[in-house]
Amino acid sequence: METILVLTHTALSNETGADTGAALTRASLEAMTAGKELAAQLSASLTIGIVAPDSVAASAAASSLASAGARLLAVSGEPFAQPRYASDAAALEALARTANASIILAPASARFARVAAGVAHRLGGFIDTHITGLQIGTAPGAESIEATRWFYRQRVEAVLTRDVRPWFLLLDAGTHAAFAGESASAQVEQVAAQIPALRTTVSGLRSPAQGAQTIRPDAKLLFVAGAGWTKKQLDGQAHAPEAGDLILAFLRVSGASLGSSKSLVDQGGEGQPVLPFLTHLNQIGQTGSTPRHAKGLSTCCHGEEPHVVGWRFIAQRRAVSLDPNCGWTRGKADVVYVADAFQVMAKLNALLEAAKA
Template sequence: MESILALTHVDESGSLTKASLEIVTAAAELASRLGASLTMGIVAPDAKTAATTPAPAGARLLAVTGEAFAQARYASDAAACEALCRAAQATIVLAPTGSRFARVLAGVAYRLGGVIDTHLTAIGGAESVEATRWFYRQRIEGILSREARPWFLLLEAGTHAAFTADSADAQVEQVPVELPALRTTVSGLRAPAQGAQTIRPDAKLLFVAGAGWTKKQSDGKVHAAEAGELILGFLRLAGASLGSSKSLVDQGGDGQPVLPFLTHMNQIGQTGATPRHAKGLSTCCHGEEPHVVGWRFIGERRAISLDPNCGWTRGKADVVYVADAFEVMAKLNGLLDAHKG
């Protein structure tokens, strides 16, 4: 019989992260389907409050706690996860593919003689476990299974609903950890230097700016400043997250006018991010395949492009408006502003 461990961690407020709660749901579903035992593992400075949320799932609760675990750091997190896995005697370990666990769980899998698969978008199979993930940057979808155990399965965010139930008292078993000498200190988080927080993973809408924004417009001139104002204005008014094509962020190194608030962190596509948002609006972007693979997890897609033959028109977007994005965005911002007012 499989023994499932759901690995979770807390945010700054001490509650389980949303991605962790999604894992609680996924693990409960899988345990029920396989008739497997279920354990929840929590990594936190203090797990008392956090444990009350998954407690109603009825699983055994394990925690590694202490100040060393307030920071996301390889040496301490790997030791914590290793201890939880050993204590749970897990054969299947589920965890979110967030930065914290993605950093350490491959190492932990190695320490336990196990194997790992990441970025899973589904876990299927009737009596066995079948993991679905993308290969070649969201271009080929594969389903795989493994015989080796323990098997670490890291799920993408948004594949399951976050676990919700009324909080309940929790019996948490503390798992002791022997930490190695810690050589790394986490100093904290840094937002982009420009102060413009343009990446918002929780936003409903992704707004993507393509290279057309900084190309010559119909008057033969480049209007980078105006483009910047329109884009930032829209992000503020619509609460959208900002993505970019590679060609636009690459312009930073090419001596062309650039949008100063864009960095490679905004880049969507083959060599960029593959974010998850309900909707996506592309502007001034041709919709080439290497970029569009980054839209794999965007629900509804619309595009504004001057090119009626751009890539978006061929089954990559739901609606393509053949129009000047400068004009449309100015009108759009005006309407959104009026609505807010």
């Protein structure tokens, strides 16, 4: 019989939930759903562990999870107000030891991704990360939990299982619905963590120095700029400043998150015109990120495989490209508009601005 522990943490100022007043991060609530579903499938007992900056926040978080009917554990206190390896590892270790769980689910947030492997090791357990799906194995013999995840930068999909415990599974964001239950008063057990002498202090968050904040993980739309924006246009000249203006204007009116192809962010090194607000943080694809958005709009990008693997979790995809044979046309996008993105974006911005006004 499995015992399931779901690890959660309260929202920091940079995470979803903080602005909406929710006690826990959205990713934590998604992991909560995964844990509840798995516990039901396996008829397993469910425990929830909460990491919070103080007991009030821990109680609030516990209340929001009360309807799950699970055992609630919390580690709270000032050392846990900021994410840090030594303190977070101590917190998760204490929660896991108290829960004595065989399966430990946690969101793959920056905070938990930093420490979960170390905690698994301390418990003599094992870990798999970036899980995008959980199911019960149908193979003959004992019931097994099967986890789906990607290898080789989203290019190979694998289903794996382990017969050793405890088994930590870190779930990628967006793979489960966020848990939503009636808030109620809940009994939360405070767990004490053995914190070592702390040698690291967290001083806060810093936005990339260059220009406007362009990465918005919560946006519905991902806008991707390809290398074509800074190349010579139909008149034989490059128009990088105009390209930059059009892109920033679009981000402003649409609230979209900005992604880029590798070739565009790499161009700085080649002495070519660049878009100053782009950094490697914007890069989508095999050597960049694989964000999750409902929709994605690609512009001036060839749509080749190394880039498109970064679109794995973009549900609806459209592209504007001058090349009628670009990669997007071959089953990678839903719609490809063969057109000059400079013209289309100018019109699109005007329409969106008019609609806003």
